[in-house]
Amino acid sequence: MTKIFGANWASTVWGFLFAIAIAIANTPSIIAPLPDAVEPYVIMICILITGSGFAASVKSRNVTGGTVQQTVSGAKADEGTQNLVDHTVIASIESGDDSVTTEQRRAVNK
DSSP states (O other): OHHHHOTTHHHHHHHHHHHHHHHHHHOGGGGTTSOTTTHHHHHHHHHHIIIIIHHHHTTOTTSTTTTOOBOTTSOBOOTTSOOHHHHHHHHHHHTTOTTOOHHHHHHHTO
């Protein structure tokens, strides 16, 4: 998936699912060919996708500017080649954020 959508592929996939779910919610005629007994389930799944899955992943903490740095091409940057993530980790440590992992602390030597 990373080769197709880049380092933050999860947000892209959820974005596509969100767009499809919104289209179905706004235009129920899209699912009209389905059997009548199935339509309520499809609509409920669309509501669940739009309300939970996309919201949970759209700004996950590991997207660019969080804990995973990308190159301009969208590939995951090699450790030590980008410093934006290091600055974010250092600021998190200095602010007392307890979600900083041991590996992150080791990477920035703090």
